[in-house]
Amino acid sequence: MQFTCGTLLHRHSPTASASHKASSDIMAYDGNENTFALYDTRETASPMTEAVFDLWRYGQSAYVPSVAEMRLLYTMREIVNPVIEQCGGEPLPLDENDCWYWTSTEVEKQQTAKAWLYSMGSGAMQETPKVQARRVRPIITINE
Numbered sequence: 574m575q576f577t578c579g580t581l582l583h584r585h586s587p588t589a590s591a592s593h594k595a596s597s598d599i600m601a602y603d604g605n606e607n608t609f610a611l612y613d614t615r616e617t618a619s620p621m622t623e624a625v626f627d628l629w630r631y632g633q634s635a636y637v638p639s640v641a642e643m644r645l646l647y648t649m650r651e652i653v654n655p656v657i658e659q660c661g662g663e664p665l666p667l668d669e670n671d672c673w674y675w676t677s678t679e680v681e682k683q684q685t686a687k688a689w690l691y692s693m694g695s696g697a698m699q700e701t702p703k704v705q706a707r708r709v710r711p712i713i714t715i716n717e
Contacts, residue, residue: 597681599640599689599698604712607677608636621675625711635711637677640698642712643691650693665710669694674710675701 594614595607612622621637628635638646646653646665654664666672672694680687680700690699690707701707 595677595679595684595688596639597679597684599678601639601678602641602645604639604642604677605634605636605714607639607679611637611677621709625709628711635713637675637709638712640676640678640689640691643674643676643693643710644696646712647691647693647696665693667694673699674708 595610596603608622608625611619612626625635625637650665650667657664669692672692673690674693676689676691678689680689683700686702687700688703690701691697692699693710
């Protein structure tokens with residue numbers, strides 16, 4: 574069984590404009606791999622992933638969830654929120670006005686310019702220029 578806990582960071586942009594070999598597959602559960610790809614680039618730094626890597630503690634590695642992982646969180650948010658609160662985290666928002674978060678999934682054929690935002694209020698996705706400062710919701714995966 575897997576539970577996901579999260580910590581809300583303030584506004585960051587994924588990067589100025591570069592592809593980091595992160596996936597553009599919106600069905601893949603590959604946020605951890607994408608986050609490392611965004612972090613481990615020589616071309617340009619990703620302020621978003623640098624902030625996420627700063628969260629690493631106690632051997633847990635936080636990462637920016639993919640679109641598929643955000644979809645799973647959205648679907649299970651009413652079940653997951655009490656677990657997040659037990660872990661000391663901030664629950665997933667239910668308000669449609671304060672709910673858009675970056676994912677680690679880049680937009681296919683526009684990887685250098687755009688990544689997907691995901692709404693925890695409605696479950697909608699929106700392709701967004703990477704230079705925009707938006708919220709990011711790092712998560713960790715806990716395996717029992």
